Amino acid sequence: MTAPPLSAPSTTAPAASTGAVWLPRILLLNLVVEVLIVVTGGLVRLTGSGLGCPTWPQCVPGSYTPVPHQEEGFHRYIEFGNRTLTSVVGIAALLAIVAVWRWADRRRDLLVPGFVVLGGVAFQAVLGGITVLTGLSPVTVAAHFLVSMVLVTAAALLFFRAQEPAGPRALTVHPLVERLGWVTCGVAAVVLALGTVVTGSGPHSGDADEPARLGFDPRTVSWLHADAVMLFVGLLVATWVAARLTGTSSRPGRAWAGVFAVTVVQGLVGYTQYFTGLPWAVVVVHMLLATLLVVALTRAVHSQRSTLLQHAA
Structure with missing residues (x-):
């Protein structure tokens, strides 16, 4: 008698298990950093650091980072810190889309809010630059905050919707x-x-x-x-x-x-x-x-x- 052929080990179960662990964590991270950047943006305004980096996309002419003896003092670090966090928010938004694509069967109801967040982060970066270049116009400052609320909504919807099956x-x-x-x-x-x-x-x-x-x-x-x-x-x-x-x-x-x-x-x-x-x-x-x-x-x-x-x- 010949032994029956060995079946190939299944990778579906481990992948599903990994997704069940990491998908909600990544989507929660995406939501948390969206909330956090609103708070840090508030700190920029409330500490009078809105022009800590007086130009955009550079912090000061000739440098993307604060420079020694910059006349804005400690305000430059607060404003630059908020700009740096924008990169973190963008990475989290991209990870959320990758996670949905990898572990949630590319669900449209999850990808749509995911891409809203990712696109919104890019839009916010440009809007933030306009805010600086216009000398902190209260109109653009208000728009900056309200767009953040839209992105928080999309990130929250993505997190809550992912906890239910598709359909x-x-x-x-x-x-x-x-x-x-x-x-x-x-x-x-x-x-x-x-x-x-x-x-x-x-x-x-x-x-x-x-x-x-x-x-x-x-x-x-x-x-x-x-x-x-x-x-x-x-x-x-x-x-x-x-x-x-x-x-x-x-x-x-x-x-x-x-x-x-x-x-x-x-x-x-x-x-x-x-x-x-x-x-x-x-x-x-x-x-x-x-x-x-x-x-x-x-x-x-x-x-x-x-x-x-x-x-x-």
């Missing part, structure tokens, strides 16, 4: 609740935009010597921003309650509860910074919470549909 996603709440959730997100976008107007009208423009302003009365736009926040909170509570009442699982209700928790903390920090004269450390926390609010909103909207129920059925 059509069924509603987990009443259709009206889903629409209400989108309206709530729309008002949140208005709140963020008004927040940039408040910043552009206040003392933290980004340059220590010649701050730029939008020209609006800071007190007036601050209260307009607060009014928009009140509308957002009302819609948020309504969405949270409706999600709990109509959800086919507890997942949507928990996700909207998370949004509410971040909102409460953000509101406390916002009023604290307003009544304490906008200390830069408190403003940094406010910016971080604004970014985390975007992540929480993305998670909440994503929770309103799911493929997990279909696979379970």
Whole structure:
């Protein structure tokens, strides 16, 4: 008798196991660095380091890095550090696409937000250069922040979506609740935009010597921003309650509860910074919470549909 031929060892299982470990880690890293660069960008502005590297793409004429005895002092290191982090964000975005291509069967629903992040990083680099070359125009500074919020949304969507199988996603709440959730997100976008107007009208423009302003009365736009926040909170509570009442699982209700928790903390920090004269450390926390609010909103909207129920059925 002849022995049966040996079958070739399968590489599918080890590859799938490796992907199950590394894919979520890489996508989480992609999200974390997107949040981090928003915070470091805030530090650049709040420490008056926006022109620490007074030109672009070079830091100073003739050098891409800070040089000794540069008149911008320590501000040059803060601004250059933020520029350097842009490269890290770009590498993380590229790794995310490679990971999806390698371990997630090139899923379109993951590749699209992945390429949005990668393309957005390149766009942000150019927009950051324009911001420097225009002397920190408050309009370009505001646009820089708002584009970052779009990239954080895309990175968060990529991370949360990858935790579910591919396929059509069924509603987990009443259709009206889903629409209400989108309206709530729309008002949140208005709140963020008004927040940039408040910043552009206040003392933290980004340059220590010649701050730029939008020209609006800071007190007036601050209260307009607060009014928009009140509308957002009302819609948020309504969405949270409706999600709990109509959800086919507890997942949507928990996700909207998370949004509410971040909102409460953000509101406390916002009023604290307003009544304490906008200390830069408190403003940094406010910016971080604004970014985390975007992540929480993305998670909440994503929770309103799911493929997990279909696979379970």
